[in-house]
Amino acid sequence: MSYETIHFTKKDGVGLITLNRPNVYNAINYQLGHELTQIFEQIKEDSEVRAVVLTGEGKSFCSGQDLNDRTALAQAGEEIRLGDSVRSRYNPLITAMHELHKPLIAAVNGVAAGAGCSLALACDMRFITPKTRFVEAFVRIGLVPDSGSSYFLPRLVGLGRALEIAMTGRDIDAEEAISIGLANRLVSDEHLLEETMAFAKQLAQGPTMAIGLTKQLLYKGMEASLEDVLEAEAVSQEQAGKSSDFLEGIQAFAQKRPPQFRGK
Structure with a gap:
């Protein structure tokens, strides 16, 4: 199966998914969300893939929902029903990630904001660099966390800290992410993917x-x-x-x- 907004390769038992819309910092439009859901469903049945790494092409992991999708609907005079969008687009994706019976590690290069932050949190582990920032950006535009953030965030950092992060929408830098348990390992920019893949290979060779x-x-x-x-x-x-x-x-x-x- 061919994809336009993601790259997928597999080697040594590890499947590597790369978000591939670098010109918009890998923002999630309809096609990207659909293709991500498809690839996780494909990986679920692929016995050759025993561990998975998710990363982004270019300078960012994922900047969240592509707001151009919403702008186009508004300009066309169509009613924007965000609840329906979350149910049909994001919920199946996050469910597929969470129910994957294989280890899933995010190599978070650069910014993970909004739904992009949720994608990273839905992975089992997160490897980051000094340039990584997590941003629960929903509140910045008057929205609430979605795509699983309200489930994963308090489980990772505790309820009180999760409330403060979600209510302010402030940036969480790499040092804080490690200290509060939001990320697992901090590595150099140039070795992020190499070290994440090596760790995933180690898991893939396990039981x-x-x-x-x-x-x-x-x-x-x-x-x-x-x-x-x-x-x-x-x-x-x-x-x-x-x-x-x-x-x-x-x-x-x-x-x-x-x-x-x-x-x-």
């Missing part, structure tokens, strides 16, 4: 079935009762225990050799 189950469990653990989480752990452990990776893991341990996991 990715167990990693996918772990991802589900930890998100569930943020909101479910202890009783429910304990049962979910038992169910997931049953699944993991029937995998070829578990058999390989214990055989490799007994034979004192590195395991060769297949993600199955």
Whole structure:
């Protein structure tokens, strides 16, 4: 399948998605949102892809919603129904990212603002550079956080800090992002993609079935009762225990050799 607003490559078990509208700082128009949803649905079924990296072409990760879409509707005299837009365009995308049973890492080059910030937060981890800025910019134009920001942000930084960030819409620089847990690793500009891909490759070579189950469990653990989480752990452990990776893991341990996991 060919795409116009994103690039997709895969190597060593890692799928690399690059937002490709650098002339508008990778702002999300209808086509970009649609193609992103498509590629995540494609990756879900692709056994060759065992980890995923999401980044942006050029100087920015993603500047958020392309407001030219909204301007065109207004100039045409059409009613702007943002709720319908969020439901049809962003919600399926964020759901596809969140439900992906593979590790998903954002290599956040430059600015991640508005829905672009939400995209980064919807990833499992974020690698950043000194030039990275996160901006919950919705309030700057009289809107509320969407595309999952109100779900992911308080889980990453805590409710009080999330309220302050979302209500002010202020920039979060790289140093603060690391200190408050919004980002995982700070690397140099020139090595961002290289280091993110190397980390993703490391995960891709691991027991990715167990990693996918772990991802589900930890998100569930943020909101479910202890009783429910304990049962979910038992169910997931049953699944993991029937995998070829578990058999390989214990055989490799007994034979004192590195395991060769297949993600199955």
